[in-house]
Amino acid sequence: MEKANTNLNITFRDMRAEDAPALYQIECEAFAKPWSISSLTALACAPNALARVALSDGEIVGYYSLYRSFEEGDINNIAVRKDMRGRGIGSLLIKDMLEECKKQGVDRLFLEVRASNSPAISLYEKFSFRQFSVRKKYYDGEEDALLYAVLL
Numbered sequence: 001m002e003k004a005n006t007n008l009n010i011t012f013r014d015m016r017a018e019d020a021p022a023l024y025q026i027e028c029e030a031f032a033k034p035w036s037i038s039s040l041t042a043l044a045c046a047p048n049a050l051a052r053v054a055l056s057d058g059e060i061v062g063y064y065s066l067y068r069s070f071e072e073g074d075i076n077n078i079a080v081r082k083d084m085r086g087r088g089i090g091s092l093l094i095k096d097m098l099e100e101c102k103k104q105g106v107d108r109l110f111l112e113v114r115a116s117n118s119p120a121i122s123l124y125e126k127f128s129f130r131q132f133s134v135r136k137k138y139y140d141g142e143e144d145a146l147l148y149a150v151l152l
């Protein structure tokens with residue numbers, strides 16, 4: 001168990017199928033195209049996924065997921081409940097992700113992020129993710145996707 005940089009008590013566990021409705025609420029406030037409840041249920045059960053939730057007082061306040069392929073991981077999503085952002089939970093999620101990946105033999109991680117998403121870009125760069133490429137107008141033919149990676 002790790003403490004956030006406030007007096008929050010944050011714990012982590014693997015995602016479960018029954019978490020999907022709570023995750024869907026967070027997806028809806030975080031992303032223009034949220035994953036559906038059935039996709040989130042499938043994610044929790046996928047054998048090639050690493051998917052974890054952060055809990056505060058028994059409630060889900062954030063989560064992340066990635067798909068593994070041998071030593072590589074592709075991050076799908078990371079999000080913190082809107083009313084809980086800016087309190088260190090995103091950083092704790094990334095720390096948990098890096099620790100779990102190392103334990104499971106994943107040695108590099110990839111992700112794509114909207115060029116306008118400065119909170120996420122700052123978070124990734126804080127944990128040594130580095131931009132290595134860009135997909136021009138990737139989102140709806142309008143916004144660039146920045147491709148980031150980190151070696152563990």
Ligand SMILES: CC(C)(COP(=O)(O)OP(=O)(O)OC[C@H]1O[C@@H](n2cnc3c(N)ncnc32)[C@H](O)[C@@H]1OP(=O)(O)O)[C@@H](O)C(=O)NCCC(=O)NCCS
Pocket residue numbers: 030031077078079080081084085086087088089090091092112113114117118119120122123126
């Ligand atoms: C990105 C996100 C997960 C960060 O979660 P969080 O709990 O607010 O993050 P933290 O409080 O741990 O902050 C960690 C770092 O993120 C960055 N950050 C967080 N909020 C920020 C903001 N509003 N503006 C700029 N940088 C910000 C900072 O680098 C911060 O480090 P610092 O506190 O040392 O300055 C959260 O904003 C979120 O859920 N966004 C919507 C979903 C999303 O965009 N996910 C990424 C998809 S690629």
